[in-house]
Amino acid sequence: MAEKENVLRLSDVTMQFGGVVAVNNLSMEVNKGEIVALIGPNGAGKTTAFNCITGVYEPTNGQIEFCGKTIVENHPRGKMAKTYAGENADKYKKTISQTPDKITQCGIARTFQNIRLFGSQTVYENVLIAKHMRAKQNMLSATFRVNQKEEARMNAETLELLRRQGMLDIKDEKATNLPYGQQRRLEIARALATDPKLLLLDEPAAGMNPQETLELAAFIKQIRADYDVTVLVIEHHMDLVMQISDRIYVLDFGKLIAAGTPAEIQNNKSVIDAYLGVAEDA
């Protein structure tokens, strides 16, 4: 088997809010071309982990590497140094923290659990905004249309993306007027427009019926093939998770309780306990 190219690696990531440790010493890795799922009961800390990766939160402790480059690193500082309840408090010395836009520029794109589209704008404009980040122009040259080529390139790429996603006929529709499933897909399309290497999907199947979920599974596999992206997905629909993921990480109360292939996870006792509860008299 060929050497796996590592895309994302979390080492000892801990996120503590006041006295609550939302993510506790989480280490995981995602390799190139994989679809990896992060699952766990409600409140297990999955979205918090996402927010640490994308720069929304600054983790209390730990390190996150993306394509071999450290993008986030922190250790308990200030007031947190005393109240820190996690592990490995002295392992990391540096503090590297970046705003979400910088992380996106590195090549990590995400979608949101509760859809966050630009409501007042059309499908086309929603995708076009993602192209702004890599546009080689400043405000003056953009205002006075100095670089017509750049603008044309952004428009062409947006049209091409919408065509491949089969959204060309709804491109002038206002984003909030789309049916729910399409809004989800538009959010994924918008994330793809930032040319990511890694795509983070936060509960993409939330609120979908079984039929839509099936279609979504095929869609996620399709975009992995088409856009050469690696996917990390948070999901509650077990049939979707089992169907698409190469590997699964299971979180419970902020801690990693299991990791492995879908078959391994299905038979893992601690996972079953976490989801169904442990019998009192066992």
Place this chain on the structure above:
Amino acid sequence: MKKSTKLLINLGLMAALILVILLESMFLPSTSMIFPVIRKGAIYALVAVSMNLTNGFTGLFSLGQAGFMLIGAYTYAIFTIPDADRASVYMYFNGGAIHANLPVIVALILAGLVAAGFAYLIGLPVLRLKSDYLAIATLGFAEIIRAIVQWNTLGPITNASNMLRKFATFESIVAGWRTSSPAFNEACKNAKWLPTFLTTLMPVLICGICIAVIVMLINSSYGRAFKAIRDDEIAAEAMGINLAKHKMLSFCTSSFLAGIGGALLVMYQATVKASVYSSAMTYEILLIVVLGGIGSITGSCIGAFLYVACSEWWLRGLDSGKFLGISAPGVFRNGFRLVVFSVIIMCVVLFWRKGIMGDRELDVEKLFGRKKKHGGGSGPDLPSGEVSDNG
């Protein structure tokens, strides 16, 4: 509709507008109220559009507009007072400390730049705040600036709480042309309307150019980023938009134009006094933005002209005893205009919540394209961009 056709129609409308001003100045007496209304309306339209850029398009609820106008106004006035007149203007401060006399265009741009510079400095701490907190902070800034300008120690520069006079105004510029060019003077003697026409055209042209630049900005990639921030900051950031940088760009651009607007306003008023630029002026402009529609440039322009026409002209009678032919000095006395005005505003806010235009734009495509419907609003304010009406 093709882009070139659109451009042609836009240019045609602009030419028509200039022609209208020309005809008005030829056939109406130069004391007609229409001229001050056009001049002040154009200036207010510029300031309202600049406020709309932050408040309507970027979602930054800033109330510092009067402060930035004040900075622009003072910068312009200080740098265009002729040396000969400085002694009389700065009579309490030995002729003042600054003796530069810049050309009008340079002084205008400088006015914008100084306002933008202040916006940058104030924006560094303040733009971290959101919604009402940002409003309070910027409002406070505007008040502080007003107080600082009136500070006696700064007198040699700002003339403290005394007014600045004798700087270049629209009238004095035209008068300057008359003295320097005998041919032009001759033309003015033959055509009495020419000075009125020019003094009205100047603010309209300058404001028109500035508004056109804002329209181009809003239709550019940066404008889309601004709108994305307004719609959802978190999603915008996840799309790789640097929030701090883009908010600052929007804030400084808006202040730059407010500074120019402030300078134009003193060119129109011929004197400048800091106490005029109170928070009441910010509210006036906010009112125009809300009346016209938050997030609509044409709305702001229409709102500005309507507001100025009402307050300066149509509702004047309410203050002076006779309105619409009804003479009732007991009711229509000083201050009654403001009562009526407030009632109108309340009605608009209650029944027309999104303002005149909502967040839609009026443009040539709608006027001459799909629907063959004619509408008003051919101000100096024609957006040369695309339709942003989708709902």
